[in-house]
Amino acid sequence: MYEFDYKRPGTIDEAAGLLNDDTVLLAGGQTLIPTLKQRLAQPEALVDLSAIESLRGVCPDGDQLAIGAMTTHAEVANKATIPVLASLASGIGDAQVRNRGTIGGSIANNDPAADYPAAVVGLNAVVSTDRRTIAADDFFTDLFETALEEGEIITNVTFPKPEAAAYIKFDNPASRYAIVGVMVAKTSSGIRVAVTGAGPCVFRQTEMETALSGSFTTQALENISVSADGLNSDIHASAEYRANLIKVLAKRAVAQING
Amino acid sequence: MTTETGIGASVRRKEDKRFIIGKGRYLDDITKPGQTYGYFIRSPYAHAKINSIDTSEALKAPGIVDILTGPDMEADGIGPIICGWGITSKDGTPHKAPAHPALAVSHVKYVGHQVALVVAETLQQARDAAELVEIDYEELPHVIEVGDALASDAPQIHDDIPGNLSFDWEIGDRAAAEQAIASAHHVTRMDLRNNRLIPNAMEPRAALGEYDAGTDEITLYTTSQNPHVHRLVLSAFNAVAPEHKLRVIAPDVGGGFGSKIFIYSEETVCAWATKKLDRPIKWTADRSESFLSDAHGRDHETHAEMAFDADGKILGFKVSTKANVGCYLSTFASAVPTYLYGTLLNGQYTMPAIYCEVQAGFTNTAPVDAYRGAGRPEATYVVERMIEIGAREMGIDPGEIRKRNFIPPDAYPYETPVIMAYDSGNYALAMDKAQAAIDYSGFEARKAESAQRGKLRGIGYSAFIEACGIAPSAAVGSLGAGVGLWESAQVRFNPTGSVTVFTGSHSHGQGHETTFAQIVSDQLGVPIDQVEISHGDTGKVPFGMGTYGSRSLAVGGSAIMKAIDKVVEKSKKIAAHTLEASVEDIEHSGGVFSVAGTDKKMTMAEIAFSAYVPHNYPADVEPGMDETAFYDPLNFTFPAGTHIAEVEIDPETGTTEILDWVAVDDFGNVINPMIVEGQVHGGLAQGIGQALLENCVYDKESGQLLTGSYMDYCMPRADDLPTFRVETINTPCTTNPLGVKGCGEAGAISAPAALMNAITNALGKEIDMPATPEKVWRAAQGL
Amino acid sequence: MPTVSMTVNGKQVSADVSSNTLLVTFIRENLKLTGTHVGCDTSQCGACVVHVNGNSAKSCTMLAVQAEGAEITTIEGLAKGNDLHPMQKSFQENHGLQCGFCTTGMIMSAVDLVNKSDKLDDASIREGLEGNICRCTGYQNIVKSIQAAAKEMEA
CATH class of the missing domain: 3.30.43.10 (Uridine Diphospho-n-acetylenolpyruvylglucosamine Reductase, domain 2)
Known part of the structure; x- marks a missing residue:
């Protein structure tokens, strides 16, 4: 260093x-x-944010859940009242990373293979900063890029409680980051399908959202063909394989929600 | 004698205490007064000419002590890194090995190649100064894959080695093998790839050189599996110091798996530089450096042809392999794809004709050398994949085809067509037990149940054999080894009856401090807590050859037995004198020496005390109780067994789950079953890692190592592995006094073939290792 | 250079360190507690795991200054005098270690895992060890050690 x-x-x-x-x-x-x-x-x-008490904590507030930017993954896993969020957080990195890593740090970094972006976009969360609020769909802009301005500090992330949601992740066997992670959620603003790991940045699979809005069944996804264009390709997984995983994981998420 | 602490008992390990309380003493835990820190500048290019190295700015940096380069070493007469095993090519010419200076002189040949050592007061300062060293490189064309390197249009890596070919070696009878293939009922032909691996002992390599100007002695602490071999080579070939002025200490070493056998540039440089600068210098690899510069393993491209008669009996076997040896020949690199490989292609079978040829090619990659199993996993992979595929092609059950070909139990000693003489074995017994344990007959029902869930179930065998207990000096000498492969032991009684055993073996996880103590306790009746095992310090222990090739118990343990024999012989003399009997009348059992037919006796402790207080000894009884022995084995040992793996594949994602694993191994006699089982588990994890997860990948375009950290090189983790079911059978080895065969490498040797046989059985189609989810998915989807 | 103060294994310690000093470097070099190891540089191997305010953390991925005021426990602080922690005893009893290098971090992770879990089975232990790499044991006896220690720790 x-x-x-x-x-x-x-x-x-x-x-x-x-x-x-x-x-x-x-x-x-x-x-x-x-x-x-x-x-x-x-x-x-x-500039270490760890001494700022107001940035920490998991606060249920009616039908939403506000999570302070400096809240660790372990705290979210243990305390989040949105089960899919708790379960997503419990699968980030390893126990030691979860004891230190924070939601604010994760989304500000916007690693293409991180889990939280799928939750933020999939659950249609709102990111609050010391200056403004930013809608999930506007927050993640590109590979390691966000809508944050120079010197802007995330204060919390507010998640509306979904009617039902599931997140299925396919780990990179080496790094344990997501090769592909798919969040499927029934939210008050409709069905949302958010995909992480597969592209340069988290994205919504709108074709699936439309199909699932018509019929929330795995069969509804059957005829969707996910294009490999623009997806990541590396020594662990080709774009074509990632495209396959998006569909497989989305179907599994739907099946999980439907019980 | 089996007691709670004797031979055959699962004694809890004596060495564990220091490790579980954080008091192990690994190399980086050692700090010397006035110590400086070394940082190696490494090549960022796969192949380049060094036009100039400008250290002027760096030498002004804070805390800098000095910056040393290849020309500095040459000027001091430090010799190049050597390869210790000579291989002769088909045409009778010796193998070609390029000069390998410890620090690059004119060219760099791989990414990570050591160029200069920056020495500073702190590591941070050394790294800062390294950034100020200006090196002008002129990039040259490179080649990564061995097949490409041996092609006629390949870039030339070493000026004096045409076609990048180190050797073109052969063993066996070509004409006989080809004749068998030409006239066979069925021939199985396959191209097989043995993927390149990076060993990844959890403790990174490290070296600490300390020079004493008063005695002119250099002490080199280094992460070595064989400190005396380090001392010998550094003295005789690198001319770092005369052997009596060089002390090599391998303290607690955090795993080796072969990668810490070799004499590397870094410790050579540290040993030389400490004297030159008259300061202690410590270098500890960070993991990235380990990935780049530890000797890698495997990396074979093979074409094999196996000929069968109508009953599935093997008639002949022909194997052509291209072995990637990296950019230089490392310490034992030439032996691995030859005498540790071609000689094991007979497997557990009667094969009338075998022929193997191996071309070893240089590439712009890190040197490749022995990694757990070393040559034998590659051989087992070829044999066990070929017989399995042959069975599939001929419609014979894979267990049955093996049984038809097993060497029968009454055929020992059995001479193979590839120079090995197996001493003992019972291959069908191991297979029967493995089949029973895994409920082989119930497999089809289980497969049908998986299919109902949309999953593909597969089962795969590996009936492996290995040659361990390396090795008879005369045998390896005739095959080109530059050293003998005996082992030493010294059993020293203290006057109060406790014992220190000095061994030339080196423990870096194997549990010698317990297993060897069990032998002494068992044979001489000394309580195990009064037996101390000392190893790893050339200043303390007799010259020894170290630990690799599952040799420590078979060779090092046998040396201890031989020293014990000398203790017994001497003790008999002392007892005879003290008890006023003739030596012939003294009987010994478990440390009690008695006069036959009387109740007169002495214990080992009494004799040891008497030996140091010899108030009335006659002239022909020498005082003291301290016996040294050197043991040269009569033959290799031949551990063998059957492993069966059962897997389930998710065809939608390509994920492979290992559902069950049965290993039935014949290790001969077992001293500590708990330790043996642990060794099998560890070997299996590495073998499964090779088949499923691990792969060293260099980018062919840039020559960069793409799998240079744990982010990309996939290490097996707890949730990747099943609970193994391990059993042993015990056909004693007939050629060593303990009847032991060695267990350290079995899992790594056997597992890849078993797992790939299971996966390809499930898929109904061939894929290469590692069976990554994407590869499996593509195969399952017919892509 | 900032002064950093923390409690390590129950003892108050304080030192001037540069901001870029890692916690593991502080522990190993300033405090000479060399039981905490460094096995990688990408925060994956877990050889460096210590407890920070009762939570396992990778001390190679923390600055010493971040531990200001914290309660740190390293492997050296796990035993009560000569009385080994049940996890330490269990690793020896169940042959949960070979070369020993990953062991200290493995034990620290395992203690935290057991402390934080109500019920642990084979699968959840294996999953809980995601942050620790062992090259020697194949993990089987580590899992066994943790299962046995968990029973002991409950009692």
């Missing part, structure tokens, strides 16, 4: 005041620290 300064502000305002082009936010550090260790980044300072 290169040298850097380390700051641990106590409030969001204080944190915002410390941010500039050469600083980075440190949440759980489960991606940032390995990156720094490999000398792939050289920030002047890290």
Whole structure:
């Protein structure tokens, strides 16, 4: 690691005041620290958000659930009152990563193979920052890119409770990130199908959403042919294989919901 | 004698205490006063010429001590890294090995190639300074795959080695094998790929050199499976220091699996540099460096033809293999695809004619050398895939075809057409037990049940054999080894009756501190907690050859037995003198020496005490009780067995689940069944890893290692593996005093064939290792 | 250089370290507690697992400064004096280790796994070990060790 300064502000305002082009936010550090260790980044300072109490916690609020940006995956797995969210969080990384990694850190990083983006988009969550709220569909923009502006700090993510939902993930056998992960949800805003791992960034499979809106059955997905165009291809999985997994996992998610 | 701590007992390991409380002492745990840190600058290119190295800015960096390069080593007369086994090609010429300077001098030949050592007061400073070293590389064309390297239009990797060919070796009778194939009822022909692996012992390699200007002695702490071999080579070939001024210590070593046998650049450089700079220097690989620069394993491309008669009896076997040896010949690299491979192609069967030829090719990749099993997994894979495919093609049950071909139990010693003489075995017994354990006859019903759930079920055999207990010095000497492969042991009684055993074997997980103590306790009646096993320090233990090839018990344990014999012989003399009897009348059993036909006796402890307090010894009885023995085995040992794997495949995703695994192994006599079972589990995990998960991939275009971390190189984890059902049968080895055969490699040797036979049985179609979900899915979908 | 203070194995410790010092480096080099190991650089092998405020964490993926004020337990702090933790005893009793290098992290992960789980079977233990890689044992005896220790820890 290169040298850097380390700051641990106590409030969001204080944190915002410390941010500039050469600083980075440190949440759980489960991606940032390995990156720094490999000398792939050289920030002047890290601004650690862990002392800001208001960024932590899982707060049920009527038919929604607000999760503080600094809430760890383990806390979400244990406390989230939306079962699919708890189960998704319990499958991120490993126990030690879940004890440190946070939802805010994960979605801000927007790793194409991360799990949380599928939850945020699939459940139609809203991302709140110190400046504004951002709809799930607008948040994830491209490979490791989000709608966040320079120096903008995620404060929480609010998930509307779905009527029913399931997330099925096919692990990369080595890294245990998602080769493909599919979230299927019946939400107040309709059926949503969000896919992570397969493309440069999480995306909605609208053809499936339409089909499932007509008939929420696995048969409804049977005739959909998922195109491999634009999907990721690497030594672990070709685009064609990922396309297959999207359909297989979506069907399994539907089957799980239908019991 | 089987007691709670004797031979045959599952004694809990004596070495465990320090590991479970965090007091193990691995190399990186050692820090010396005034220690500096070394960081290796490595080639970012697969093949390049070094035009210049400019260290001027880096030498001004904070904390810098020095930066050393290949030309510095050459100037100091440090010799190149060697290969210790000479192979002769078909045409009678010796193998070709390029000069391998420990630090690159003019060219880099693979990504990760060691170019310079940066030494600084802290690791951070060394890494910072390394970034200031300017190296002007001129990229050259590279080649990654052995098939490409041996093609006529391949880039030339070493100027003095035309066609990138190290050797073109053969064994067996070509004409006989071809004749059998030409006239056979059925011939099975296959191309098989043995995938390249990266060993990944959990403790990364490391070295710490410490020079004492007062004594002119260099102490090298290094992660070695064979510290004396390190000392010998570093002294005799690299000229780092005379042998008596070089002490090599391998402290607790966190796994080896072959990868820590070899004499690598890094420890050579650290041993040399500590004296040059007169400062202790520690280098510890980070995992990325391990991936790049540990010797890799396997990497064969093979075409095989197996000829059968109408009953499925094997008539002949012909195997042509191209072996990727990487960019240089590592310490034992030449032996692995030859004498550890071709000689095992007979398997457990009667094969009238065998011919094997192996071309070893250089590529712009890390050196390839022995990895758990070393040559024998590759051989087993070829034999056991071929007979299984032959059975399928001929419509014979795969268990039945093997039984028809097994060497019968009354045929030993059995000479194979590929120079091995099997001493003992009972192959049908192992298979019968394995079939019963897995309920082979119930498989079809289970398969039908899986099919109802849309799943594909498969079952696969591997009836493996290996040659272990490496090895008789005369045999390996005649085959090209530069060393003898005996082992040493010293059994030293202390006056109060406790014992320290010094062994030339090295334990890096195998449990020698327990197994060897059991032997001593059993034979000499010393309580096991009073037996200490000392290993790994050339300053303490007699010259020994180390641990690899499942040799420690068969060879090192036999050396201990031989030293025990000397202790007994001497003790008899002392007892005879003390008890006023003749030596011939002294009987020994489990540490009690008695005069035949009387109740007069002495215990081993009494004799040991007396040996150090020899107040009235006659002139012909030497004081002290400290006996050293060297044991050279009479033959290899031949562990063998049958493994059966049962799998279920999800055709929609290509996921393979291992439902059941039965291993019935014949390891001869077993000293500690608990440890043996643990060794089998570990070997199986590595073999399953090869077949299902692990694959070393270099990008052919860029020459970069794509599987350079655990993010991309898939290590078996707990939830990838089933609960194994392990049994042993015990046909004693006839050629060593313990009757043991060795168990460390069996799982890794046997598992890949069993698992691939099961997977391809389920799929009804061939795929290569590793059987990744995508490959399996494609096969299942007919893509 | 910032000063960092924390409690390690019940003892208050304090040192000046640069911000880029990893927790594992602090533990191994400043405190000389070398039972916590480093086996990879991508946060996967788990040889470095310690407990941070009662939760298992990879000390190679934490800065020492992030542990300011924290309660850290390393393998050296698991036993009560000479009285080994049931997990430590169980690893020896069930041959849950071979070379020993992954063992310390494995034990620390296993203790946290058992502490946090009501009911553990073979499958859930195997899943719970996702963050720890062992190259020697094939995991079977590790799973057995944890099952046995879990019973002991409940009692």
